[in-house]
Amino acid sequence: xxxxxxxxxxxxxxxxxxxxxxxxxxxxxxxxxxxxxxxxxxxxxxxxxxxxxxxxxxxxxxxxxxxxxxxxxxxxxxxxxxxxxxxxxxxxxxxxxxxxxxxxxxxxxxxxxxxxxxxxxxxxxxxxxxxxxxxxxxxxxxxxxxxxxxxxxxxxxxxxxxxxxxxxxxxxxxxxxxxxxxxxxxxxxxxxxxxxxxxxx
Amino acid sequence: xxxxxxxxxxxxxxxxxxxxxxxxxxxxxxxxxxxxxxxxxxxxxxxxxxxxxxxxxxxxxxxxxxxxxxxxxxxxxxxxxxxxxxxxxxxxxxxxxxxxxxxxxxxxxxxxxxxxxxxxxxxxxxxxxxxxxxxxxxxxxxxxxxxxxxxxxxxxxxxxxxxxxxxxxxxxxxxxxxxxxxxxxxxxxxxxxxxxxxxxx
Ligand SMILES: [Zn+2]
Ligand SMILES: [Zn+2]
Numbered sequence: 261x262x263x264x265x266x267x268x269x270x271x272x273x274x275x276x277x278x279x280x281x282x283x284x285x286x287x288x289x290x291x292x293x294x295x296x297x298x299x300x301x302x303x304x305x306x307x308x309x310x311x312x313x314x315x316x317x318x319x320x321x322x323x324x325x326x327x328x329x330x331x332x333x334x335x336x337x338x339x340x341x342x343x344x345x346x347x348x349x350x351x352x353x354x355x356x357x358x359x360x361x362x363x364x365x366x367x368x369x370x371x372x373x374x375x376x377x378x379x380x381x382x383x384x385x386x387x388x389x390x391x392x393x394x395x396x397x398x399x400x401x402x403x404x405x406x407x408x409x410x411x412x413x414x415x416x417x418x419x420x421x422x423x424x425x426x427x428x429x430x431x432x433x434x435x436x437x438x439x440x441x442x443x444x445x446x447x448x449x450x451x452x453x454x455x456x457x458x459x460x461x
Numbered sequence: 462x463x464x465x466x467x468x469x470x471x472x473x474x475x476x477x478x479x480x481x482x483x484x485x486x487x488x489x490x491x492x493x494x495x496x497x498x499x500x501x502x503x504x505x506x507x508x509x510x511x512x513x514x515x516x517x518x519x520x521x522x523x524x525x526x527x528x529x530x531x532x533x534x535x536x537x538x539x540x541x542x543x544x545x546x547x548x549x550x551x552x553x554x555x556x557x558x559x560x561x562x563x564x565x566x567x568x569x570x571x572x573x574x575x576x577x578x579x580x581x582x583x584x585x586x587x588x589x590x591x592x593x594x595x596x597x598x599x600x601x602x603x604x605x606x607x608x609x610x611x612x613x614x615x616x617x618x619x620x621x622x623x624x625x626x627x628x629x630x631x632x633x634x635x636x637x638x639x640x641x642x643x644x645x646x647x648x649x650x651x652x653x654x655x656x657x658x659x660x661x662x
Pocket of ligand 1: 320321322323324325331332333334335
């Protein structure tokens with residue numbers, strides 16, 4: 261297609277914006293223009309916020325959450341029930357459960373699910389860290405809050421095999437999560453209800 | 462809703478990302494996580510690209526295009542037909558026409574359309590600059606390539622009143638632009654055809 265429309269600085273900005281989830285090439289162009297037109301109100305502050313995020317944000321070595329301290333604020337908060345771990349696929353799911361104030365416990369972010377077809381095995385997601393946390397003791401319940409997809413349920417069964425058989429109660433979210441649905445798209449009430457009626461695995 | 466989910470640095474990043482067109486609060490959260498997870502490949506380069514854009518990009522004082530020089534590359538390109546001005550509402554429309562390689566002329570970006578209900582009058586958009594460019598001479602044709610909306614057509618008539626009556630031919634895009642449609646959403650073939658079959662005003 262055609263000659264280059266804008267200078268290299270703008271083209272580069274558009275190209276990078278188009279890599280954000282939710283923005284295609286066309287919306288990336290609109291976003292770039294919006295940024296340029298709102299230089300002082302948006303472009304400069306957003307660039308600064310990204311610099312700061314890049315500098316300060318770390319991944320919690322205990323649970324996989326993102327925060328500015330390691331261990332993260334959730335892992336160190338004494339007001340949380342430290343005997344319960346909620347296992348989620350992604351940080352977005354942790355955020356969704358927190359927004360729903362569904363439970364006041366700790367988390368474990370897998371960073372993915374088992375997917376043999378995509379070559380993703382147990383060593384590629386945070387299962388070993390979860391097994392270690394459970395082995396260290398003090399945990400009475402693990403709630404497996406993965407997506408209701410085939411890969412999610414496969415992952416849930418694998419985790420149950422790894423940490424089951426001891427004193428630790430293993431549960432999963434109640435039906436209420438639509439089959440095939442993803443946590444991050446559910447409303448807060450459904451999420452809270454699904455946590456309340458969690459069933460033994 | 463609920464306790465704060467992430468630290469202030471992440472919340473601020475999400476809040477600013479949500480101001481981009483095409484990103485709501487939920488997709489802004491996903492975009493923020495994506496940026497954090499792709500720190501070296503995306504977060505840092507995008508912050509740099511935005512810094513550079515904020516530093517270098519200016520609005521062309523002749524035509525209203527965005528570029529790194531003023532006048533812009535289109536206004537100074539000797540290979541372009543300097544006797545024809547294509548009037549568009551927004552830079553996104555200029556880009557759309559350029560991508561379609563619809564015409565090799567100069568542009569005039571209004572930065573909006575007349576909209577009495579929204580309090581947008583002739584002084585709020587770049588009409589005076591267009592009148593000045595035409596008055597300076599050397600222009601044989603002005604192609605009014607505004608959106609096929611009520612406001613766009615009102616603006617086209619107003620411009621015709623302001624610059625018509627002299628030697629300058631005034632034309633508008635051929636029908637082919639769907640009624641109510643916006644230029645930036647059209648395919649390149651339709652845009653090129655609409656320029657080819659432009660009709661006298
Ligand atoms: Zn943590
Ligand atoms: Zn220009």
